[in-house]
Amino acid sequence: MSDTARDTPTAGPQNPVLQRLSTLDRFLPVWIGVAMVAGLLLGRWVTGLDDALAAVEVGSVSLPIAIGLLVMMYPVLAKVRYDELGHVTGDRRMLGTSILLNWVVGPALMFALAWLLLPDLPEYRTGLIIVGLARCIAMVLIWNDLACGDREAAAILVALNAIFQILAFALLGYFYLQVLPGWLGLDQAALHVSMWDIAKSVLIFLGIPLLAGYLTRTFGERAKGREWYETTFLPRIGPAALYGLLFTIVLLFALQGDTITNQPLDVARIALPLLAYFALMWGGAMLLTKALGFDYQRATAVSFTAAGNNFELAIAVAIGVFGVASGQALAGVVGPLIEVPVLVGLVYVSLWARRFFTEGSPSAATTSGA
Template identity: 75%
Template sequence: MSVRQPQPAAPAGRLSFLDRYLAVWIIAAMAAGLGLGRLLPGLGDGLAKVTVTGVSLPIALGLLVMMYPVLAKVRYDRLDAVTRDRRLLVLSLVLNWIVGPALMFALAWLFLPDLPEYRTGLIVVGLARCIAMVVIWNDLACGDREAAAVLVALNAVFQVLAFGVFGWFYLTVLPGRLGLEQTALDVSGREIARSVLIFLGIPLLAGFLTRRLGERVRGRTWYEARFLPRIGPFALYGLLFTVVVLFALQGDAITSQPFDVARIALPLLVYFALMWAGSMALGRAVGLDYPRATTLAFTAAGNNFELAIAVAIATFGAASGQALAGVVGPLIEVPVLIGLVHVALAVRHRFPQPVAAPKDTVRA
């Protein structure tokens, strides 16, 4: 039985056609979404009418399709090895809930001192921590799938408990102490819990049950060698569909307010670069191997844009500057983190490599 380690990606010649040209498909999906949004002015309103926790139903479906195959690949019997790594867990919480929100707050005020709506929207994005697309970036970069599942779940639970408190602190208490403009954020723990349950709980449960039942009925060899390769491409199909819908929803706003979008994009670019590079460097400094350092970096740099958009719309309205800033978040995050996937793979040789997996396991 062969063993595949969660480390260097296959050479370009052995990658699937979809994986090899992913950057091209992402750009094409963005262009298609923008084109649809401009050619069909009522499309955005139509897509936005039916929502799940404030997020357009097509986006919600795309996210669920995108996350399920990756979570079906997770070896749930290995999760205890991750939960015993207290260093990884503590670093993730510190990066996600101390460094990340503070950095976004600083960048929002530095780059958008004269645009309070966009500034508030960016701070909300910074408070909405990693779920959803993070598992895709981590998998593409050959990160540790089991560690990603644990860190995403850990931060999701912490998000339910802390999002409202952190929103109050960064939008009311801290600005007041610094003599800056204050903003109120009205969001309940129930709304956050519902968002986490839908966008993380459903695909996580589906992935767990699929592996459990598949291995029990047909065996691990069939599950790893036959089933997973069949469902694997649907993660990227879901990603591309989600990108098309996102750009279609905001096509008119993006093309009619390009300068505003550029103003919002600049601090986001700085944020993603600093969070990812700093987390990756920190992982290497404390001796994490490549897969876990990569997982730490992507879970720290990624954001829960579904929650950020839902909170912005529910609190400030769908046509608000805060909502636009929330939407620009994933529009910048997608191409930037795709680029960082390639950077991660290029520098993987500088990190310790993982210890070989036991001989009786297979990694798909």
């Protein structure tokens, strides 16, 4: 995205939101749809694909899929400004609000929606709960930028979420998948998953690319400077995240072809709680930040961080714990298919709602961001 597009305060007729997205980001739902179709065709034409993929495994994930997942995660984590964590205490109210929304409200809301709307589909329900636990660490920077939010605030919250997921994802996953259903008397008897199963997937598919992303940014900036790193290096590696995602989707749908073609309405049922989740999280966050007196820029950063999800991690954990042919993995893939167009729409809503907020410092929305 060019500096000119970033510094434009509103999305008017000369500069609509969609035109400010890169071609890859703008048509992400289309690329995902094409990958789904390609996967279904591959599954019909290639016999013995599942045996070939299982020949070499990393943990419980076949090597080709593991490579796709790691490639998908690395560019995302190379974008994070890890040094911004030192500024977290600068606005404790923003920090506390974001932690509340991301790590308390978000997972609880997805848990409630999954059980309410998918009571008879336990695999998809579990997949959606995993999506709710994977907090956004990448795409939120795009939505926040398009909506003219505070870039530095968004960068801080993204860095915080990246680190927090390493520490909290396995614990929260075990709580929402095993402990809480038992406390509430919900029938989860068919699901057996250990905290270690979840933690192992997080450590492999988030920990490895997180370390790689941190080292890349640290040594890249030290050698060439931040401007070169963010304007030259990141655009070069950025498309790899999409290629890794699409590669994973092709293989996933190749292995899930029979289930998908025999039960096409399942995708629509998975989409419904996702739609409700994105709308409620974003709308609730905007109302809360407005009530707390946040200016528009920071309210936008907090709201998009709360509404978005790290679908790359959700897919990786679902595949790592339940397998590539599982319903949990399918639910993870539907996530970005729904999230991208919905959050693009919410960018327009955010720009409209700007009139109801006070404006922060002009530098908040124009300082160079990640």
